[in-house]
Amino acid sequence: xxxxxxxxxxxFWKDILTELRTKQVITSxxxxxxxxxxxxxxxxxxxxxxxxxxxxxxxxxxxxxxxxLGFNRIFSLEKENSRxxxxxxxxxxxxxxxxxxxxxxxxxxxxxxxxxxxVCLALFNLPLVLPELVLVVILAxxxxxxxGTLFSAIAVxxxxxxxxxxxxxxxxxxPVIIAAVNATSEIMAGGSWGDISIWLQIIITxxxxxxxxxxxxxxxxxxx
Amino acid sequence: xNKKNILRDYLLAGLGIGLMIAALYMVFMYVxxxxxxxxxxxIFYFHVPVAWVAFLAFFITFIYSILYLWKRNMxxxxxxxxxxxxxxxxxxxxxxxxxxxAKPIWGIWWTWxxxxxxxxxxxxxxxxxxxxRSFTGEPGRSARYSAVVGIIGFIDVPIVFLTVNLxxxxxxxxxxxxxxLTTPMLITLMVCIAAFTVLYIILTIQDARLKNxxxxxxxxxxxxx
Numbered sequence: 001x002x003x004x005x006x007x008x009x010x011x012f013w014k015d016i017l018t019e020l021r022t023k024q025v026i027t028s029x030x031x032x033x034x035x036x037x038x039x040x041x042x043x044x045x046x047x048x049x050x051x052x053x054x055x056x057x058x059x060x061x062x063x064x065x066x067x068x069l070g071f072n073r074i075f076s077l078e079k080e081n082s083r084x085x086x087x088x089x090x091x092x093x094x095x096x097x098x099x100x101x102x103x104x105x106x107x108x109x110x111x112x113x114x115x116x117x118x119v120c121l122a123l124f125n126l127p128l129v130l131p132e133l134v135l136v137v138i139l140a141x142x143x144x145x146x147x148g149t150l151f152s153a154i155a156v157x158x159x160x161x162x163x164x165x166x167x168x169x170x171x172x173x174x175p176v177i178i179a180a181v182n183a184t185s186e187i188m189a190g191g192s193w194g195d196i197s198i199w200l201q202i203i204i205t206x207x208x209x210x211x212x213x214x215x216x217x218x219x220x221x222x223x224x
Numbered sequence: 225x226n227k228k229n230i231l232r233d234y235l236l237a238g239l240g241i242g243l244m245i246a247a248l249y250m251v252f253m254y255v256x257x258x259x260x261x262x263x264x265x266x267i268f269y270f271h272v273p274v275a276w277v278a279f280l281a282f283f284i285t286f287i288y289s290i291l292y293l294w295k296r297n298m299x300x301x302x303x304x305x306x307x308x309x310x311x312x313x314x315x316x317x318x319x320x321x322x323x324x325x326a327k328p329i330w331g332i333w334w335t336w337x338x339x340x341x342x343x344x345x346x347x348x349x350x351x352x353x354x355x356x357r358s359f360t361g362e363p364g365r366s367a368r369y370s371a372v373v374g375i376i377g378f379i380d381v382p383i384v385f386l387t388v389n390l391x392x393x394x395x396x397x398x399x400x401x402x403x404x405l406t407t408p409m410l411i412t413l414m415v416c417i418a419a420f421t422v423l424y425i426i427l428t429i430q431d432a433r434l435k436n437x438x439x440x441x442x443x444x445x446x447x448x449x
Contacts, residue, residue, distance in 0.1 A: 168356065175386075
């Protein structure tokens with residue numbers, strides 16, 4: 001067990017190191033997510049009363065679209081210079097590969113969300129510190145990561161690879177988006193833990209089911 | 225194709241045509257018009273069987289996707305993908321007949337109710353399934369990828385349903401089970417469901433056969449070149 005954790009950490013650290021040197025993924029996803037929020041502000045003409053209604057939706061559209069972009073990068077970077085083949089030659093189980101890549105993708109998208117969420121709250125003049133929201137963001141991004149990592153490995157090997165990941169991932173993560181948006185609006189309206197517990201349960205169930213299934217089927221995706 | 229298969233196909237086709245004619249007769253001549261909602265209610269005998277076939281088709285895709293990943297037989301993949309194609313067509317029909325029924329009854333074309341939303345999400349997921357197939361060149365790889373999408377997609381159905389159900393719901397759910405249907409209505413519905421299920425089986429068998437022939441042609445062609 002300890003050995004597996006170590007192997008996952010090595011693959012994870014490789015991605016972190018690449019990111020620290022190039023700063024490609026986090027920068028592009030962050031700029032994109034902030035742009036999404038700005039555009040949506042114009043689209044909804046938010047001001048005054050509509051702000052509280054629109055804020056949860058805009059936040060989650062930004063995180064979801066940014067997330068799709070981020071997860072697309074984690075395997076498309078490996079496509080360059082046949083790095084994926086190199087990675088497959090690693091004497092590790094495919095499951096280890098999956099969890100290593102998942103940890104990387106999760107970290108990048110979470111890093112983006114850590115910046116985007118307070119920016120969103122500030123733009124709508126809401127309180128900046130909402131501890132419940134932190135939990136919702138972490139759980140929802142875990143859900144995106146579990147599905148996104150698996151589909152990212154499929155998408156890079158198809159033609160039209162950039163459009164393939166959103167087409168595959170977005171319909172599947174709809175339950176997470178619904179639950180996250182509802183939980184966020186409860187939190188922004190000053191709701192308690194009891195108000196959001198049902199939505200948290202949905203996201204946790206989703207994360208758990210797909211973590212198990214994706215771990216089982218990942219080896220079929222990266223076979224050759 | 226051997227003789228047993230030809231016989232089976234003729235029997236299925238005969239059964240399908242017979243049931244379909246019986247279903248049409250029952251829907252338009254036999255069954256009484258609904259007291260509350262009037263003549264539009266008759267679309268129910270089309271809408272519900274089509275929805276049933278759509279879910280059945282995706283369930284078959286789910287099962288054959290698992291079987292394919294386990295056994296690695298391209299014939300299993302042919303059934304999975306044929307079923308998915310037919311499922312998408314039937315879900316499209318569900319999404320068309322639903323609003324036609326909803327507009328006169330509810331006064332709206334569409335609502336974000338659990339059943340409607342789940343059908344829509346299923347439709348999008350299995351279109352993605354077909355896209356993955358067509359965007360992946362090599363047959364073995366496209367079979368593996370689509371099998372994974374078929375499994376992941378089907379597991380999403382109960383989760384989407386549950387989530388949207390908590391959120392909002394409007395669809396006439398339990399009428400069938402709460403005894404809201406009279407006996408003639410129930411019999412008509414059963415005949416329609418049987419007719420459409422046989423139609424589904426015929427279409428899937430033929431489509432899967434076509435796919436098997438295609439891969440056979442590809443194999444022979446590769447041998448020649």
